[in-house]
Amino acid sequence: MGRRKHMTPAPPGWMTRFLRWYCKKDLVDGIEGDxxxxxxxxxxxxxxxxxxxxxxxxxxxxxxxxAFKKRNQNRRLNTIxxxxxxxxxxxxxxxxxxxxxAINIIGLAIGISSFIVMSAYVFSELSFDKFHSKADRIVxxxxxxxxxxxxxxxxxxxxxxxxxxxxxYPEVEQVVRFHEDNNDAITLEHQDKLFTEKKIFFTDPEVxxxxxxxxxxxxxxxxxxxxxxxxxxEEAAKRYFGNENPIGKTILFKNDDQLLVTGILKKSTHSxxxxxxxxxxxLQRQRWLKENRFNDLEKNWQWSGAWTYxxxxxxxxxxxxxxxLHEDGSDFFGRISEPTVDYHYTSQWLLDVHLxxxxxxxxxxxxxxxQVYGFAIIAFLILxxxxxxxxxxxxxxxxxxxxxxxxxxxxxxxxxNLIWQFITxxxxxxxxxxxxxxxxxxxxxxxxxxxxxxxxxxxxxRLPILMLLFFxxxxxxxxxxxxxxxFYLSKLKPVKTLKGDSHGGGGNSNLRKTxxxxxxxxxxxxxxxxxxxxxxxxxxxGKNLGFDKQQTIVLEHGSKMQDEFQLFKSRLSExxxxxxxxxxxxxxxxxxxxxxxxxxxxxxATKSIGVNHVGYDFLDFFGLELVSGRFFSREFSTDSTxxxxxxxxxxxxxxxxxxxxxxxxxSTRRWKTKVxxxxxxxxxxxxxxxxxxxxxxxxxxxxxxxxxxxxxSEQLLSSVGAVEDAWMELFPQWPFExxxxxxxxxxxxxxxxxxxxxxxxxxxxxxxxxxxxxxxLATFTVKKRTKEIGVxxxxxxxIWSIVSAIMKGFLILVLISxxxxxxxxxxxxxxxxxxxxxxxxxxxxxxxxxxxxxxxVAAMAILSQSLHAARMNPVxxxxxx
Amino acid sequence: MKGTYxxxxxELVLLTVGILHDDAYGLAITDELESRTKRNVxxxxxxxxxxxLENKGYLKSHVGGASKERGGRAKKLYxxxxxxxxxxxxxxSLRNHMWNDVPKIVWEGGNI
Numbered sequence: 001m002g003r004r005k006h007m008t009p010a011p012p013g014w015m016t017r018f019l020r021w022y023c024k025k026d027l028v029d030g031i032e033g034d035x036x037x038x039x040x041x042x043x044x045x046x047x048x049x050x051x052x053x054x055x056x057x058x059x060x061x062x063x064x065x066x067a068f069k070k071r072n073q074n075r076r077l078n079t080i081x082x083x084x085x086x087x088x089x090x091x092x093x094x095x096x097x098x099x100x101x102a103i104n105i106i107g108l109a110i111g112i113s114s115f116i117v118m119s120a121y122v123f124s125e126l127s128f129d130k131f132h133s134k135a136d137r138i139v140x141x142x143x144x145x146x147x148x149x150x151x152x153x154x155x156x157x158x159x160x161x162x163x164x165x166x167x168x169y170p171e172v173e174q175v176v177r178f179h180e181d182n183n184d185a186i187t188l189e190h191q192d193k194l195f196t197e198k199k200i201f202f203t204d205p206e207v208x209x210x211x212x213x214x215x216x217x218x219x220x221x222x223x224x225x226x227x228x229x230x231x232x233x234e235e236a237a238k239r240y241f242g243n244e245n246p247i248g249k250t251i252l253f254k255n256d257d258q259l260l261v262t263g264i265l266k267k268s269t270h271s272x273x274x275x276x277x278x279x280x281x282x283l284q285r286q287r288w289l290k291e292n293r294f295n296d297l298e299k300n301w302q303w304s305g306a307w308t309y310x311x312x313x314x315x316x317x318x319x320x321x322x323x324x325l326h327e328d329g330s331d332f333f334g335r336i337s338e339p340t341v342d343y344h345y346t347s348q349w350l351l352d353v354h355l356x357x358x359x360x361x362x363x364x365x366x367x368x369x370x371q372v373y374g375f376a377i378i379a380f381l382i383l384x385x386x387x388x389x390x391x392x393x394x395x396x397x398x399x400x401x402x403x404x405x406x407x408x409x410x411x412x413x414x415x416x417n418l419i420w421q422f423i424t425x426x427x428x429x430x431x432x433x434x435x436x437x438x439x440x441x442x443x444x445x446x447x448x449x450x451x452x453x454x455x456x457x458x459x460x461x462r463l464p465i466l467m468l469l470f471f472x473x474x475x476x477x478x479x480x481x482x483x484x485x486x487f488y489l490s491k492l493k494p495v496k497t498l499k500g501d502s503h504g505g506g507g508n509s510n511l512r513k514t515x516x517x518x519x520x521x522x523x524x525x526x527x528x529x530x531x532x533x534x535x536x537x538x539x540x541x542g543k544n545l546g547f548d549k550q551q552t553i554v555l556e557h558g559s560k561m562q563d564e565f566q567l568f569k570s571r572l573s574e575x576x577x578x579x580x581x582x583x584x585x586x587x588x589x590x591x592x593x594x595x596x597x598x599x600x601x602x603x604x605a606t607k608s609i610g611v612n613h614v615g616y617d618f619l620d621f622f623g624l625e626l627v628s629g630r631f632f633s634r635e636f637s638t639d640s641t642x643x644x645x646x647x648x649x650x651x652x653x654x655x656x657x658x659x660x661x662x663x664x665x666x667s668t669r670r671w672k673t674k675v676x677x678x679x680x681x682x683x684x685x686x687x688x689x690x691x692x693x694x695x696x697x698x699x700x701x702x703x704x705x706x707x708x709x710x711x712x713s714e715q716l717l718s719s720v721g722a723v724e725d726a727w728m729e730l731f732p733q734w735p736f737e738x739x740x741x742x743x744x745x746x747x748x749x750x751x752x753x754x755x756x757x758x759x760x761x762x763x764x765x766x767x768x769x770x771x772x773x774x775x776x777l778a779t780f781t782v783k784k785r786t787k788e789i790g791v792x793x794x795x796x797x798x799i800w801s802i803v804s805a806i807m808k809g810f811l812i813l814v815l816i817s818x819x820x821x822x823x824x825x826x827x828x829x830x831x832x833x834x835x836x837x838x839x840x841x842x843x844x845x846x847x848x849x850x851x852x853x854x855x856x857v858a859a860m861a862i863l864s865q866s867l868h869a870a871r872m873n874p875v876x877x878x879x880x881x
Numbered sequence: 882m883k884g885t886y887x888x889x890x891x892e893l894v895l896l897t898v899g900i901l902h903d904d905a906y907g908l909a910i911t912d913e914l915e916s917r918t919k920r921n922v923x924x925x926x927x928x929x930x931x932x933x934l935e936n937k938g939y940l941k942s943h944v945g946g947a948s949k950e951r952g953g954r955a956k957k958l959y960x961x962x963x964x965x966x967x968x969x970x971x972x973x974s975l976r977n978h979m980w981n982d983v984p985k986i987v988w989e990g991g992n993i
Contacts, residue, residue, distance in 0.1 A: 008949065010952065027932065029954045032954045033952065033954030033957075034906065034907040034908040034911075034928075040950050062928065066932050067928070
């Protein structure tokens with residue numbers, strides 16, 4: 001019994017501890033006592049378990065503001081004062097070392113702003129076509145075929161496929177086709193305003209059921225139901241109607257069809273369908289029927305001319321749709337009884353087209369995933385370099401302040417105060433550089449947009465949260481960068497630091513070295529990248545295309561000539577400086593995409609080979625060479641129907657020799673032809689791709705090119721003027737517009753080239769930031785070693801031995817990073833170069849060169865500081881102590 | 882000073898402190914209130930009211946003795962202050978006046 005009395009039941013200790021943890025000092029005794037009393041009463045009544053529970057419930061009920069400990073009630077005022085002090089000291093220390101602060105702030109600002117601008121570009125590329133509300137259900141039908149081991153993908157399919165899809169495919173909700181007439185320029189006219197328009201799409205009236213192009217005026221439902229209607233973008237409407245309301249006005253299409261303006265759209269800059277005008281496909285069909293130039297396109301199963309977009313009933317049905325389409329398309333939808341070419345029909349997501357599709361006859365200029373990711377990677381690298389730089393400099397800088405820390409500690413500063421001091425400083429720097437980077441972004445975006453022909457923007461004001469994230473990010477980076485030095489330095493023992501033993505410590509400088517190596521690994525890889533891109537671009541630009549493109553103009557509306565061409569040609573022959581006029585395929589421009597199935601007699605499989613329709617003068621006009629046989633000649637009347645030439649690539653593809661190819665017969669469903677000659681390979685299409693096998697056939701239509709022989713630009717201009725006079729006399733109904741061929745060809749590579757230059761720019765920026773960091777570190781090191789240098793000088797060291805002593809330490813770091821980055825650079829460059837048909841080979845000297853460049857740049861960054869140090873008078877440096 | 886308004890529960894607590902006179906601490910007040918009002922009173926709400934009343938100046942407290950059943954914890958004993966007494970008197974006289982002003986007919990009229 002006696003023992004039991006001692007064992008008075010008590011509530012679980014942790015519950016009581018919880019109460020004591022949160023409860024105010026002056027209340028806790030009273031409450032705890034009351035609860036204990038209550039508990040004992042309950043134990044007697046209900047037993048222990050229930051009482052424990054009730055006890056805890058009571059404690060929870062006490063968990064209210066009135067019972068809470070008031071934390072730091074007295075310290076709160078002090079916090080503000082301390083913060084003010086941190087800020088003052090921070091500003092003072094920034095001002096004290098102006099150059100390093102400037103390097104820090106500017107470097108970080110450049111890093112942040114480049115990162116933001118590049119991410120804006122990446123997001124803009126990733127956002128293509130996302131504005132269509134049904135985008136997740138829209139696919140594009142495409143096909144590919146095998147020809148001699150190579151697969152060719154085509155983004156367009158035949159026109160009548162639409163009706164087959166709508167009738168036979170339960171998955172399909174709607175089908176919309178787009179078509180663009182590349183072969184004949186279109187003019188639009190309203191009153192006195194006449195323009196040649198390049199961005200006209202023919203489409204189906206249901207287009208707005210599938211796509212959400214934003215309407216500013218007009219009714220999307222009926223906008224294109226009449227064949228004589230047109231929908232245009234706001235900017236395009238301004239060209240013709242100024243500030244008048246365009247709805248209900250008429251516009252003249254190619255001099256004879258009056259079209260009613262039924263809708264105005266806001267231009268969609270982030271869409272693969274880059275058009276200014278939408279016109280019903282029916283109009284084109286009727287016109288062609290009238291002109292009798294093409295078969296009825298709705299019944300034409302030969303020509304793949306329509307970009308065909310399918311709205312599926314649900315996204316999951318793509319799989320079954322693809323399967324059905326593939327099976328159905330393997331015999332070309334029942335059109336070819338014994339197919340000899342494998343057609344693979346399939347579909348691709350609308351959202352994948354812009355970045356992932358790379359086929360023949362794409363609807364617009366696509367980006368590529370690798371470009372976008374490349375940009376994203378460089379953006380991150382720049383940010384990383386800038387942050388490493390920042391951390392490095394902050395750390396280095398703060399070791400200078402060991403004495404200050406010692407004194408502060410002696411005066412009673414807690415560790416937490418010191419930590420806050422350093423974190424405040426680095427956050428101050430990041431906030432300053434964030435503000436600076438906002439200015440830089442504002443400067444960079446317009447330049448970037450005009451240079452890259454982009455429409456990127458950073459939507460600060462639409463997204464306040466972005467702004468918030470921006471500053472939050474800055475504070476986090478600042479906090480992180482400040483935390484290392486603050487935790488490290490606040491540990492220092494005041495006795496030690498005040499004694500003068502203020503060297504930062506071994507571990508610290510190792511970390512700095514690692515960071516420098518990291519930065520230079522990135523910079524080195526970027527330099528290798530720059531050199532490789534530059535060499536490759538030069539190779540492509542300097543590559544002899546194999547044909548003559550100088551002093552040649554291509555007439556915009558030349559393809560409208562048929563029989564009048566002879567008349568036009570004879571008129572031009574009167575102009576002395578005109579040396580040639582040619583109608584037909586223009587070398588260097590995109591060729592005919594439609595491929596003809598050509599049957600070699602001794603081959604079982606038919607091969608698809610592109611066909612170029614050319615005139616009699618093609619060979620001379622473009623300065624091409626014949627390898628064997630002869631070219632088309634007027635002396636052989638059968639040349640226009642029974643003769644073809646092929647190029648060397650075709651000879652190789654068919655396994656012939658230049659001589660044995662002669663006389664071989666090709667047959668298609670329409671003609672049976674004989675090879676009369678072989679032409680030397682010339683690069684008519686993109687230099688990114690190898691020369692394709694192709695066939696040349698004599699014909700009397702196509703673009704008209706005129707070639708001059710002029711000594712200077714003034715003479716050339718007057719010759720072009722003479723051509724214009726002849727044109728206006730013969731074809732007054734069409735405007736005289738032309739483009740220089742060499743310019744036109746160069747434009748094809750413009751996007752690549754600009755992208756390359758942009759990458760180079762940002763890579764240079766990254767290297768610049770890294771060098772700024774190195775410069776800062778050198779400044780710091782030199783400052784720390786002044787005494788050592790003084791002693792060395794007193795003992796007789798020369799300037800150069802001191803300089804090399806300082807530089808050696810840094811250059812070793814640069815060399816180490818070079819050794820690491822060279823293989824990485826090799827790997828990346830090799831990958832990139834594989835996309836080119838004509839590519840440079842990666843030589844050792846490329847790497848040696850870039851290693852030299854980075855070493856040189858690094859050396860220059862350090863040299864001035866080490867020279868400065870070496871020239872200092874030892875009397876001054878050794879004066880202290 | 883914070884607001885001097887006396888809530889209903891606060892008034893009851895104040896009166897109970899008066900009733901218990903020299904042994905007015907949290908649990909005792911709770912017990913007294915429960916037995917008199919026949920309603921459930923949580924101990925935390927009583928403590929809360931006590932803290933508030935002390936802040937208003939109606940109560941003062943001192944530390945009382947510790948005992949075994951309290952786990953060795955001292956009691957926090959409360960006493961009415963003069964202003965606490967005044968507040969109670971005021972509240973009572975307000976009620977008395979209002980009682981007096983209710984016409985007799987109300988009490989005698991029965992239910993309509």
